[in-house]
Amino acid sequence: MRAEFVKAVEAVLARAPDSLFITGDLGFNAFESVVAKYGKRFVNAGVAEQGMMGLAAGVAFTGMCPWVYSIAPFATYRCLEQIRNDICLHRLPVRIVGNGGGYTYGIMGSTHHALEDLAVMKVLPNMELFFPCANDHVAAAVALMAELDGPSYLRLAVSAYDTVRLALDEHPSTLTRSYAVRADRSAPGVTVIGAGHGVQVALRALAAHGLDAENADVFGIARFPFRLAEDKALLASVLETKNVIFVEEHYAPGGMGESMKLALPALSEFSLMCASYRPDQRYGSAAFHMKQCELTPEALVSLVRTQLRAP
């Protein structure tokens, strides 16, 4: 998603003279074009995330709209108080961008995983979260963020199961996507909801593991706070199937699944497939970590089949 983000944010910088780009010394081999083109509107704040967020707030106090970039764990945890006090409490239009959500940086080790980023950001006042489902979803998120008067967080990621699949439908403001529709609306069915790139698990399951043969609706959500009143297709699906499987590359506490369960009408089934912490954790690719968490296309299909064929 990073390449798509660079392209999208360059478009914002080109059309909005009050925007600027601030990085915490990350972006090698990605943001060189921004450096070359935007002069003083490109700022490398150095390896100093707390200072960077305060700086971004200061710049925003003068009427500018900064995009602040780092990798997801560094853009959120180290500088959480600056984001809360300096940015969110003042409702400043600071757009925080964290690359490498979930297990994207698997083999880099625990310090580089971002499995609580949405949890800590979603509780902050005035904060809006965007977590695109796929590369072709990033530009729409960036365009919406560029219109906000207050703070926002963009979670970029690469899924171990990245699958190119066109969405059947995408809501212009919630960004919720439909990726598959049940064949038989009168038979027992399941609503699979993936949060951000978590939906890629379901897309791979559709493409290669037989989920397409099951009576499942597949949605990808990309924005928090949810706007379920606008997501009519998703809500209708849930009311009909009364059976939700929620997939996210994030820990369960504070995740989008937890919030979704509360937001949806009472259901007969709500299953959560998510990342999990293990004290004896070993390290590998994102796929390795997801297998350890049983956050895989195979596990999803197996769960769907179990539920649909239960006596």
Place this chain on the structure above:
Amino acid sequence: MSGLAAEPQALARTALAIRRKFLRMHYEARSGHLGGGLSAIDVLTYLYAAWLRPSDRLILSKGHAASALYAALHHFGKLSDAELSTYYKDGTLLPAHPAPLGVAAIPAATGSLGHGLPIAVGMAYSYKHLRESSARVACLISDGECNEGSTWEAALFAGHHRLDNVTVLIDANGIQGFGRTEDILTLEPFALKWEAFGFDVSECNGHDFSALGAALSERRSGRPRCIIARTVKGKGVRFMENTVAWHYWPMSEAQYAEAIAELDRTESELRE
């Protein structure tokens, strides 16, 4: 310049009026944080009376001196009587640390230390390089606040970008939350540290208006400025001076009377 009298005698009378207001606020509210407010009042007085222009910004990074800021803002007509009368009461926009989006004259909420300078530096960068504005930014920080890494992150940035439109004023009263700065995490050689970060540094008596005026009017060399204002915690009320306890305590009726009596004596001395 605000056009107000900048003579040391006049400034001293202004600061005394602000101290009276400050003590009354604290006495009526039974609120603490007196020491670090009293140490900062002379610097605040100078800034508002003689230095800040309408487009300039002041960030009070030592948010626990909010009441001193409120008293100063009220004195200079930037807070109404009605607003000030709500200080520290239920429903106020003037809590013990500056609130966000509450008062036009207070750009940023502070209270957690180490936040003000990064904000000030971001504003200064924007004014200088993005907004083509000649606005200046002053940031009043505490010496204890120089324990915070984020203060130095911002100092590095200001030095690197040669932000000569930012002035850091350090209310160096030598006492922090649980003891003396020199015993907790020594800052000396303090001036050398700021110089090493790329600042023009001057040190002065933070209660001497002539010295503050001289430090704030020195020619700029294309670098950010740091003024280490050596101050006395609790300045102006002798029994509060140089104590850790008056960082926290509120005043009793007798203590308030004694403090006011002392300000009365200082005022008579000023008249002579």
